Amino acid sequence: MSVIDEYIRTCPESIRATxxxxxxxxxxxxxxxxxxxxxxxxxxxxxxxxxxxxxxKRHIGFYPTPSGVTVFKSELGAYKHSKGAIQFPLDKPLPEDLIRRIVGFRVREVVEKHLQGRE
Known part of the structure; x- marks a missing residue:
């Protein structure tokens, strides 16, 4: 069991699947x-x-760094968000496509940064 699986296991059963x-x-x-x-x-x-x-208690916090929020800011109107955080309410389905695109962006950003030696 990974450390993230262990974290999920300690959360209320009602949100574990999400x-x-x-x-x-x-x-x-x-x-x-x-x-x-x-x-x-x-x-x-x-x-x-x-x-x-x-x-x-009422949401899942998703923290894709400030760049992950800035690039997708125009698509975040339905969600509370700040400089580096997005709140996904527990009473609504996760925006799977949006999450995929944000994570994909972060992967590309990090890989490019490290390929260019900007560590």
């Missing part, structure tokens, strides 16, 4: 990423922190 879906989406879009816990949150790491997520 958290598992989010984890699966991220894993599919970032297959080379390492799973870890950072800042107390499930984190996918690819040469640097790629994205984080966390369970809250």
């Amino acid at each position: 958290l598992q879906l989010l984890k699966n989406i991220i894993s599919q879009e970032a297959p080379g990423a390492i799973e870890k816990i950072s800042y107390g949150m499930p984190t996918f790491y690819l040469k640097e922190n790629l994205v984080h997520f966390a369970a809250a």
